[in-house]
Each structure stands twice: as C-alpha cells, then as structure tokens.
Amino acid sequence: QKEVEQDPGPLSVPEGAIVSLNCTYSNSAFQYFMWYRQYSRKGPELLMYTYSSGNKEDGRFTAQVDKSSKYISLFIRDSQPSDSATYLCAMMEDSNYQLIWGAGTKLIIKP
Amino acid sequence: EAGVTQFPSHSVIEKGQTVTLRCDPISGHDNLYWYRRVMGKEIKFLLHFVKESKQDESGMPNNRFLAERTGGTYSTLKVQPAELEDSGVYFCASSRDRGTGELFFGEGSRLTVL
Numbered sequence: 001q002k003e004v005e006q007d008p009g010p011l012s013v014p015e016g017a018i019v020s021l022n023c024t025y026s027n028s029a030f031q032y033f034m035w036y037r038q039y040s041r042k043g044p045e046l047l048m049y050t051y052s053s054g055n056k057e058d059g060r061f062t063a064q065v066d067k068s069s070k071y072i073s074l075f076i077r078d079s080q081p082s083d084s085a086t087y088l089c090a091m092m093e094d095s096n097y098q099l100i101w102g103a104g105t106k107l108i109i110k111p
Numbered sequence: 112e113a114g115v116t117q118f119p120s121h122s123v124i125e126k127g128q129t130v131t132l133r134c135d136p137i138s139g140h141d142n143l144y145w146y147r148r149v150m151g152k153e154i155k156f157l158l159h160f161v162k163e164s165k166q167d168e169s170g171m172p173n174n175r176f177l178a179e180r181t182g183g184t185y186s187t188l189k190v191q192p193a194e195l196e197d198s199g200v201y202f203c204a205s206s207r208d209r210g211t212g213e214l215f216f217g218e219g220s221r222l223t224v225l
Contacts, residue, residue: 032211044202090212096167098159098169099154
C-alpha cells in the first residue's frame, strides 16, 4: 500500500467550476501537508502549505486537512484554463525532511 | 531573484555511460534536495544537503549514484555506470529552512538511458 494515494485523473471540468482535488494517506506521523502545481515540462511549484489540521485559504485556493480521516483536499474556485496542470500533494513528518508525494492529478479546465 | 537552475535539461546516454547533473540553488538557501521521478511512479526523495554536508542520503538507490555539494553552493549528481532503470526526471530543490516542506524546484533534468 502506498503511503499517499492520489487519483491520477485526468479530471476535466468547465471554466468557472469549483474543483476538488484530494489525497489520502496512511502515516499518522505526517504533520506538514503541501499542494504543488506542475505545468508540463516544468518543476513543481508550491501552491499551499498547511501544518497539522485545519483550513487555509489563498485567493481562489483553499486547502483542508482532516488528520482524523487522513484526508487532505484542495479546492479551486472560479477555475480558469490557466489552472490546467498536474496537482501533486506532498507530506512530511516533523523531524524527517523527506517529502512523500502522491502520484499527481492531471486537471484540465475547458474554456 | 534567480530560481533553481538545473543542467542539462535533457540527457540521452547509452547504458554503462556516465552522466553528471548539475543544480544551482537559490542564493542563500542552505538546504538542497534531489528528487527523482521515474515513468509512472511518484516523485521520490534521493538526498538532502545542508550546506556542504549530506544530511540524509537514505533515498539514494545504490552506489552508482554520487552527489556532491562543494563549498555549499551548487550540487552535482553523478550516475556511473548508468542503467536503463535510471531513466526519469531528476529534480533539484532548495529551501532556506529545512523543516517546512516549502521547497523551490528547478525544472528538472530528464535522463534517458538507452
């Protein structure tokens, strides 16, 4: 069983829709939860970062962490074609600085 | 501010040859990481430098891989001799702090071993 599970998609939605992306994990020691965005042939770019449980909002993006369910989500409001990319979740323990990654979900926003 | 730069962007070599990948981190970032993504798999950690010291190299697959960071600036990752399963994209990342997961990634070096 993988430590982090993420549906690879693709997920195709119309422009303006609310997008919901999620990951589940098995390691209860994870404390840092990140969402990275990766465009084709580029490196991952940090979008959202959360420590422990709770919600975090930044513009059109909201990250949620539910540690009791071992489930994290990223919501994108008013999605734009420029949001089309692969979204990767990554997690890390407190004292181990290795990021553990999901497979990435390919998101397509149709104009 | 310049981002993380990696060279080459793509390398095609024969099995048994040697390849050296280079990473220049963001200036002032003491932490430098190497990650790798092979086809169809998740991104995997290789190793972590703090300045010129290897903090964690537990992700290095075997002794055909050698990473260095001379003087705590740029880093190189050498694969010698390369095998078919080494093909993938090698990402370098850097950070100012090491405990947060807020990494800045380069665009990656794509390695194809034939």
